[in-house]
Amino acid sequence: MLLSFAPDTKESTLFGSSEGNMSIRDIAISFRYKSSLDKGIGSRRPEYYSPYVYLTEVGIDRIGPGLMAEIPFEIPYVDEITGYRIVDYGDIDAKIDSAMIMNYSYEKKENDSSGKYTYVGNKLLNSYSFHDSYTLFNALSNHNRVTNKTTGSGSLNAIDLIFTTDLEKTGNLPSDTEVVMILNYKSGTASKSKMILDARKYIQSKEQQFVTYTEPDDTGQRKLISNSARLRLFLPECDELLSVEIRLADETNISKWNVKTLEGTTNNGEVELMKKNDLVFTSTRLAVNFEKVTLRTYISSTENRQRLVTNHEASLVVEGDSDVIGIVTLGNNEKFGVTIKWLVDGLYTDVPTEYYYTTSNGFRFVTPVNNNSDPQNYIITVYSKKNTSVCDIITITVPVSENITPNYYYPPQESSNGQSEPSYEQYKPEDSEPIADDSVVESSDENENSYDESIYDESENEKPLEESSGVEDNSKDESSENSEQSNEEPAGDASGNEMSEDESSTDNEP
Incomplete structure (x- = not known):
């Protein structure tokens, strides 16, 4: 009970x-x-x-x-x-x-x-x-x-939320700070909310504070978390917890509290919520989305047949200048987004959107040719816009190229210390049409096992990564040049009449 x-x-x-x-x-x-x-x-x-x-x-x-x-x-x-x-x-x-x-x-x-x-x-x-x-x-x-009944009219849903503070970054929230919490949930076909003016009162520890305690391990070195702030409460007629929004009554304390993890359950432990990591306040609030989203991504490349991304992770080895194709399906015509990052020396750099583009149900990424001495890694993240924590992560490894003429040039970029660092820039003709930056698109419920034909459109607008030299070929052989000269019309005056030999000569002084 x-x-x-x-x-x-x-x-x-x-x-x-x-x-x-x-x-x-x-x-x-x-x-x-x-x-x-x-x-x-x-x-x-x-x-x-x-x-x-x-x-x-x-x-x-x-x-x-x-x-x-x-x-x-x-x-x-x-x-x-x-x-x-x-x-x-x-x-x-x-x-x-x-x-x-x-x-x-x-x-x-x-x-x-x-x-x-x-x-x-x-x-x-x-x-x-x-x-x-x-x-x-x-x-x-x-x-x-x-x-x-566990759902419907008159039912209660037991909610557990466990907050673990990131002690290394900010330490515990000051004890005198009131925490306003809004729980948004689905009730039948309606959406409802419950506001708690001070969520600390539902913390089950005696102190009733958002604090995390630590204790050393057997070696006395590393600190282990021994207790975190656990909230327990009932939500009336709650079928599904959608999100939690947190605001601090004293906004000056926002920078003093980072949440390392937020996890929990509903239905008195029967349904586990997706664990959230490294939560930071944006502006004046912290919003955490728990809404259930079904995301499926099918990935393929020039060298790899199409397959489903399982457990939200996949990896491919792809040669440079190859097509990586993704087909994305979400339920209820929900929206999804795609980002691609280049991993260099342990640091992630955003790949500009002109290197890839999205369609109504997927994306296309052309891998740059690798002229470096080490394999290059690219991280593709496909995420639900409704719940960004639901995502598929695909690691693309491009080995060192051999006997391949590169399509792309990565000029060195001088850093603040005067050393050259790699830069992800593409030199393109001025008249080349860029692909629209449409990283968030409406998903489609079409046949998920078939490709969108627009992905394979070989037109110039759909393949922004192909470059021309931008210089016309004006070279001609000598015979062609002589032929053009022999066919020239004789010179004439402004009236179009031919000039006689006498008229064209210059008079000499006596």
């Missing part, structure tokens, strides 16, 4: 009765259910209550704002859960937001050395949502389930 305490709950330490001290500050819970043993007696099956479980009995000795209390039960033959009841003892000032009970089956349980049981082969049978919000007031209260 998950019991969500409201953000305005007052922090309290819980304790049970002990010898010589009969006072108690604790919370006890029992759930109501129908048994699978009674299925044969018709629709009017009796209901039973489980034994009460106290929070202190399961290791929960503190309650506070935003706490998600996890309370285990082990009751056999539970077929359907219909409600629960709760009672508190002592001076507790707490409010319950909502609750969820999950019914699991398991294959076996094992007892470890500490006496704790480990359940093997857990399988979620059903989830039961309880939406009613109420205040605890030292009295027994009953609460009925709203739905037994």
